[in-house]
Amino acid sequence: MDVSHDTLVALAKSWGLFYLIAFAVAVVIYAYRPANRARFNAAKKDILEQDDRPWR
Amino acid sequence: MVAQLTSSERQYCAVILILMVIVGVAMAALGKSDPLGVHGVIVIVYSGVLLYLVLSAFYGPEPQEDRQASYYDDPIKVGIALSMAWAVFGMFMGVWVASQLAWPNLAFDAAWSTFGRLRPTHTTGVIFGFGGNALIATSFHVVQRTSRARLAGQISPWFVLFGFNLFCLLAVSGYLIGVTQSKEYAEAEWYADLWLVIVWVVYFILYIRTLARRKEPHIYVANWYYLAFILVVAILHIVNNLAIPVSWGHAKSYTIWAGVQDAMVQWWYGHNAVAFFLTSGFLGMLYYYLPVRAGRPIFSYRLSILSFWGITFFYIWVGSHHLHYTALPHWVQNLGMTFSVMLLVPSWASAGNALLTLNGAWHKVRDDATLRFMFVAAVFYGLATFEGSFLAIRPVNSLSHYTDWTIGHVHAGALGWVALITFGSLYTLVPALWKRPAMYSATLVEVHFWLALAGTLIYVFAMWNSGIIQGLMWRTYTEDGTLTYSFVDTLVAMYPYYIARAFGGLLFLLGAIVACYNIWMTARGAPAAAVVGDGPAQSGVAPAPAE
Structure with a gap:
């Protein structure tokens, strides 16, 4: 397999941009989905509970 | 054990x-x-x-109690001790090499003690020895507490800890006898690198298996940062260290990368060592120990997720900013420069998230030196990431590159951010781990804080001045178009700053020694909850801040 310099540059300049934008959109959707709100709120508060024993 | x-x-x-x-x-x-x-x-x-x-x-008695009923804290305790031992060693070597720049006779005319051999013992000692052990120890603590599950192995945590320290020992001892790959932050030779791969894979499996055991439905964001640290460091380490040894009987090897590709791979590794070793894992510490110590949840959990993915996906592209004005293709330099500037957004999101978490608890920051360590760390994180984005801009880099400004930038990050967040985390972790109500001496924590802060400021300001003077002197021309200053002229100009830098480093080292004593006395002091060792106890991780 021989990938030329120009091919790599073309890939980086086209798909490199699009996949990062697509990824950013996916992350924003995940972070702001209303369905995740309860779980995120629980996660940030739960670490403050200090029972110091594994749950069984 | x-x-x-x-x-x-x-x-x-x-x-x-x-x-x-x-x-x-x-x-x-x-x-x-x-x-x-x-x-x-x-x-x-x-x-x-x-x-x-x-x-x-x-042939000693076997453990009688149900081990699954408690967290596995012994490897964490040993990890903290090793981390502090490496901190003192690595920072002492730093003070020594800094002093050599001001007073070259401190090399004592021996091969092993030349600047070129001692300098990597400093970088490896503080980054891998101090930072690495602190990351392993705190990751073992955070993953258990946030997953509400015991580590998924009895032997593997020890294997990771002692295996990693063997790597550090081989690396540092090798430099003194002239063994080096001449790759920055990857100086250790092929056999040590192979060993680290084995250790790191075990670390990754241990971490994933512990997460798989979790009783919490959601994986807390600190774990994502630790996991990015473990996973990406493995990839970086393997790709950058691909090399062919001269023979099975020789320490020397040659990299498989050639010319500018070698330079690119090295700095892709080198900058991501900053990103995933010195940032990602320490952000894991920040997102756990800061809220716990402040007694307040993180300001915005969503923002922590956005900045996680931002940091992960931007950082991986910025390495080429180390190679401005070189044979590297121009568009690759532009790519690194652009991503470096974009990186400021998720970096400041993290720093802002940390500072806004403290908003409303400023009285605690004022009274509790441990929390102040973490507060100042977040401030320095913000400063160092701004400076990093700025220095990555090509015309700025033309002034700063190869000068002490870079050293100043690195230490604003390494001392101000990485070391301070580590000390803040350790002062939160140590009393909890040894079941003590608080550190042995709150005064000594305070002393350490001011020594560390003064040392960092003296160091960073000395290097900013020195670096900018150096850069300007190198590019000053006479009317005839020749250089105004010889190289020796620049050395003379830097002399006072080199003395100041060594002094700043010395203050930082003294602070670390104070921390060692304080941690030692906390560990051997009378237990608060009567249960010593790994047993369950009533007290949690967050001791009441000294008020």
């Missing part, structure tokens, strides 16, 4: 250590008088001492 293991686990430990002794013997036999032979002897002695420890407790 060994008392927590069942007899079959002790047998496994013995077998692993005997295999390591055999590997050491093979290295010594193949290497003969080559540095590889010396390292074979070090492997034999290191594994032999651990084997002695296992065998001397081999």
Whole structure:
């Protein structure tokens, strides 16, 4: 397999941009989905509970 | 240590250590008088001492209690001790090499003590020895507490910890006898690199298996940062260290990368060592220990997720900013520069998230030096990431590159951010781990804070001044178009700053020694909850801040 310099540059300049934008959109959707709100709120508060024993 | 293991686990430990002794013997036999032979002897002695420890407790009573009912804290305690020992060693070497720049006679005319050999003992000592052990120890703590599950292994945490320290030992001892790959932050030779791959894969599996055992439905964001640290460091380490040894009996190897590709791979590695070793894992510490110490949840959990993915996906592209004005294609330089500037957004999101978490708890920051460590760390994180984005802009880089400004930038990050967040985390973790109400001495924490802050500020300001003067002197021309200043002229101009830098580093080192004493006294002091060691206790991780 021989990938030329120009091919790599073309890939980086086209798909490199699009996949990062697509990824950013996916992350924003995940972070702001209303369905995740309860779980995120629980996660940030739960670490403050200090029972110091594994749950069984 | 060994008392927590069942007899079959002790047998496994013995077998692993005997295999390591055999590997050491093979290295010594193949290497003969080559540095590889010396390292074979070090492997034999290191594994032999651990084997002695296992065998001397081999027939001791087995653990009676249900181990799954408690967290596995012994490896964390040893990890903290190793981390602090490396901190003192690495920072002492830093003060020494800094002093050599001001007073070159401190090399004492010996080969092993030249600047070129001592400098990587400083960088490896503080980054991998101090930082690495602190990351391993705190990751073991955070993953258990946030997953509400015990570590998924009895032997593997020890294997990771002692295996990693063997790597550090081989690296540092190698530099002193002239072993180096000449790749920054990846100086250790092929056999040490292979060993680190084994250790790191075990670390990754241990971490993933512990997460798989979790009782919390959601994986807390600190774990994502730790996991990015473990996973990406493995990839970086393997790709950058691909090399062919001269022979099985020689320490020397040659990289498979050639010319500008080698430079690109090295700085892709080098900058991501900053990103995933010195940032990602320490952000994991920040997102756990800061809220816990402040007693307040993180300001915005969503923002922490956005900045996680931003940091992960931007950082990986910025390495080429180390190669401005080189043979590297221009568009690759532009790529690195652009991503470096974009990186400011998720970096400041993290720093802002940390500072806004403290908003409303400023009285605690004022009264509690531990929380102040973390507050100042977040401020320095914001400053250093701004400076990093700025220095990555090509025309700025034309002034700063190859000067002390870079050193100042690195230390704003390493001292101001990485070391301060580590000390803040350790001062939160140590009393919790040893079941004490608080650190042995709140005054000594306060003393450490001011020594560390003063040391960092003196260091960074000295290097900013020195670096900018140096850069300007290098580019000052006479009317005839010749250079105004000779190289020696710039050295004379930097002399006072080099003395100031060594003094700043000395203050920082003194602070670390104070921390060692304080941690030691906390560990051996009277327990608050009457249960010493790994047993369950009533008290949690967050002691009441000294008020």
